[in-house]
Amino acid sequence: MHSGEITIENITKIEGSAGLSVKIEDGKVTDLKFLIKDYRRFYTQAVKGKPLIAVPSFLSRICGTCSIAHLLCAIEALEKSQNISPSEQTMKLRRLAYDGLMIRDHALHLYFFVLPDLLGIDSILDIPEDHDNFGHQLLHDSFEIKKVGSDLTTAIAGAIIHAPLPTIGGFLKTPDETLFPQLISQLEGIRGLVLRGIEAFASTNDQLVRNSDYLALRNDSNYDFLVGDVINSSGKRISEENYHAFMNSVIIPYSQAEGYVFSDTKEDYLVGALARVNLNKDLINKRTSNDAEKYLRIFPSNNVYHNNLAQAIEILNCVDDAVEILNTIHIVPEKIISSAPTAGIGVGVIEAPRGTLYHKVEVDAKGLVSDYDVIVPTAQNQINIENDLKKYFQENLSKEKDVLRLEAEKIIRAYDPCMSCATNFLKIEWIEE
Amino acid sequence: MTNTKKLVIGWFSFTCCEDSTILLTEMLNEHLSDWVKKIEFRYFKALKSDNSIVDLDVAFVEGAISSPSQEAELKKIRENSKYLVAIGSCAVTGQPSSCRNSLVPEEINYKISWYLSHFDYSKNVQKIEDFVKVDDMVSGCPMESKHFLEVVTKYLTLFNIN
Numbered sequence: 001m002h003s004g005e006i007t008i009e010n011i012t013k014i015e016g017s018a019g020l021s022v023k024i025e026d027g028k029v030t031d032l033k034f035l036i037k038d039y040r041r042f043y044t045q046a047v048k049g050k051p052l053i054a055v056p057s058f059l060s061r062i063c064g065t066c067s068i069a070h071l072l073c074a075i076e077a078l079e080k081s082q083n084i085s086p087s088e089q090t091m092k093l094r095r096l097a098y099d100g101l102m103i104r105d106h107a108l109h110l111y112f113f114v115l116p117d118l119l120g121i122d123s124i125l126d127i128p129e130d131h132d133n134f135g136h137q138l139l140h141d142s143f144e145i146k147k148v149g150s151d152l153t154t155a156i157a158g159a160i161i162h163a164p165l166p167t168i169g170g171f172l173k174t175p176d177e178t179l180f181p182q183l184i185s186q187l188e189g190i191r192g193l194v195l196r197g198i199e200a201f202a203s204t205n206d207q208l209v210r211n212s213d214y215l216a217l218r219n220d221s222n223y224d225f226l227v228g229d230v231i232n233s234s235g236k237r238i239s240e241e242n243y244h245a246f247m248n249s250v251i252i253p254y255s256q257a258e259g260y261v262f263s264d265t266k267e268d269y270l271v272g273a274l275a276r277v278n279l280n281k282d283l284i285n286k287r288t289s290n291d292a293e294k295y296l297r298i299f300p301s302n303n304v305y306h307n308n309l310a311q312a313i314e315i316l317n318c319v320d321d322a323v324e325i326l327n328t329i330h331i332v333p334e335k336i337i338s339s340a341p342t343a344g345i346g347v348g349v350i351e352a353p354r355g356t357l358y359h360k361v362e363v364d365a366k367g368l369v370s371d372y373d374v375i376v377p378t379a380q381n382q383i384n385i386e387n388d389l390k391k392y393f394q395e396n397l398s399k400e401k402d403v404l405r406l407e408a409e410k411i412i413r414a415y416d417p418c419m420s421c422a423t424n425f426l427k428i429e430w431i432e433e
Numbered sequence: 434m435t436n437t438k439k440l441v442i443g444w445f446s447f448t449c450c451e452d453s454t455i456l457l458t459e460m461l462n463e464h465l466s467d468w469v470k471k472i473e474f475r476y477f478k479a480l481k482s483d484n485s486i487v488d489l490d491v492a493f494v495e496g497a498i499s500s501p502s503q504e505a506e507l508k509k510i511r512e513n514s515k516y517l518v519a520i521g522s523c524a525v526t527g528q529p530s531s532c533r534n535s536l537v538p539e540e541i542n543y544k545i546s547w548y549l550s551h552f553d554y555s556k557n558v559q560k561i562e563d564f565v566k567v568d569d570m571v572s573g574c575p576m577e578s579k580h581f582l583e584v585v586t587k588y589l590t591l592f593n594i595n
Contacts, residue, residue: 012482015451039448039499040548041558045540046532061529064452064575108458112480123481125474129466143462150459160459161452161575256552409482420450 001397001404002027011409013113013123015065016419020408022393029393034386034412036257036378038419044372052078052341052367053168059359060162062374063421065108067161068101068153069352070359070374070421072226077359078168081346084337089329090170091226096325097157097166098225099318103149104160105353106273106311109416110201111142114308117410118204138200141193145315148186152322155179169337180326187319187326194319195291198312202295206305208411210391212384213267214275215246217351223276223283223317225351231279232262232269233300240349243358244375252382257422259382260375268383271355272415273310274301284313285320292316304388307414311353341367352377354416376421385415440592443476443489445510447496447503448530448558449523452575454479454495460578471594472585489514491588494561495576497523497530500553504564511565518584519561522574529574531558 006022016038023031043062047055055078060071072094079086086094116123119135127135150160156175157163165172218237219228230246231237238246248266249258261268269275277284278300289296292313298306343365349358355377362371389408396404446454458479461468476484476492492514498504511517523530534557536545548554561567571581589595 010478012478012484013480015479017446039503039552039554041448041530042533042536042545043529045536045542045545046529048540058529061450061452061574064450064455067450067452104459108455112458122483124465125469125477125481129469143465146459147462161455253551256548 001399001401004401006401006405006408008405008409011412013116013409014413014417014419016417016422018412018417018419020389020412022389022408024393024397027397029390029397032386032390032393033254034382034389036255036382036419036422038256038422040256044374047372048369050369052082052361052363052369055361055369055372056167057162057164059374062376063418064161065105065418066101066352066354066421068097068157068163069350069357071163071166072098073348073350073352073357073359074361075166075168076226076348076350077346077361078348078363079346080348081344081361081363082168082339082342083344084169084339086170086337087334089332089334092325092329093156093171093175094166094226096322097153097163099322099325100149100151100153100156100160102225102318102353103315104146104153105149106315107142107145107149109353110197110308110311111138111145113413113416114201115139115142117413118200138197141190141196145190145193145197148190148319151186152183155183167336170334172336174331174333177331180329184323184326187323191291191316191319194312194316198292198295198309198316201308201312202298204305204308206410208304208388208392209302210304210388212302212304213262213269214278215269215271215356215380216275216279217349217356218280219283221283223280223285223321230349230356233279234265241347243347243349243356244360244373247375247380250383255382257379257382257419260380261383268387269380270304270384271377271380272307273314273353274304274307275355276351277310277313285317285324287320288313288317304411305414307416311416341365352421354378354418354421355380376418378415378417378419378422381415381417382422385412385417438592438594439471439473440589440594441473441475441488441490443486443492443510443514444474444479445476445492445494446478447494447507447524448499449496449521451495453521456575456578457581460581471589486510486513490592491516491518493518493520495520495524497527497558497560498555498564499530499558500555502553504555507561507564516568516588517561517565518569518571519567520571520581521576522572524561525570525572527558527560531560534558
């Protein structure tokens, strides 16, 4: 394609609404816009004035698929604002609920959104009812994998979406320990299926390599989504509280969400499973490392399609991590830790399925929220996605328009973007470029 | 003679967190094998790229309406559907997606104003029934899955699909 325009009104098989428009003139990409189209709900404004106890469940409504991530990130920020340190048992239970989220959420993305690309079909709805068909086998694997993730989260947190049990200072109800043997057996039962998935998602020949910088949470003792410092591939390491200073927001006039670059270099960066495995693969669960060793050797990788493989490996990591915890934890009755409201500021940073998530709260002396800020993974990836697409189009202009469209969608899909998240907060500091 | 008629449905999302879509993808773990025999998913953006809004038997709509373009899209869906079901709290009540309706003027800072003026936001976020006739409602945040299954069964029966 030498000159012309490519417009995708609605990118499909992603979470939420986004589009793409590309202008090509005389063999050059002259304009490319990745458009986040969900309408904003201004939740971080609406939360102001609310009592702090009401905040986590309200903000879990930012996103349907990763609501547990927003719930736990808000709880962390609020606990820190009130100087509350959750118990060891609470942290283990949160970790279990989160393993369940990662298993279900990654499996949804990989098997329902990405698998059709791998099979060369439009949709999982087109997979034939044939037990010998490879696509049929993987699809039915995914039903079991997703169900186990959901069962785990439900057993610990009460539901997979907008979970009712996790709260500031603990759990409103501790889980029924008699369910654990069954959960362990279910988790062991899907290991083989998860390994088959890893092999399948490693089989792609798709490649888009750009020298991206990566950012993720790191806890030096284990592969942790909830606790750690923020690190990047340039070797910087900062505490969660300083995360905001790490980046500048950039207005993207045609998008309903801001983008982000590093504050010092002004360079774009990538967050998500690829960043986590690139930066933390030495911390992956030992059992996972043994069984997925061949695939872990692929990392660190600069191929954005390997975000899919990284997610598949993380599913196994979460299965093995959950089995370890369930085998060793003994639930004791615990009271929720609470204290009289006090004025304070708290920051929560966790790894959501799609990358690093930041919540910051300011609470007044009456325990009411006076300010709130959220930075989500998809907003951080937005500029990286555009720059990847510019490189892709510039290098592939000889291809047919239909191929360009399909491959552009596949690149965007590899990021597992979530538009619901990207459009439902409002930045505190807005730096006009 | 075998009845080959399938229930032709569309699944649509407006302003919300799409939690009912996510819940539906979980329900597919158990129901997809049966539903593909009885249901044609003619519009389901989360699962396919070949989508159409023509001649739907039932449109399932989640989310609230934030803009004139969403309103026009909703009316187009209604015109092309025999029945329309509002799905989840935002579609049924507007809440919580409509929380911006209650922001007082001093809370509409320049950042919010920028977004409201650069995109086609309506003055208020509204529920589905404010714009079109709604035949059934499945409330909940996310939708109540048992009630949703009852509604699916109701329409399968109505269209004589077993």
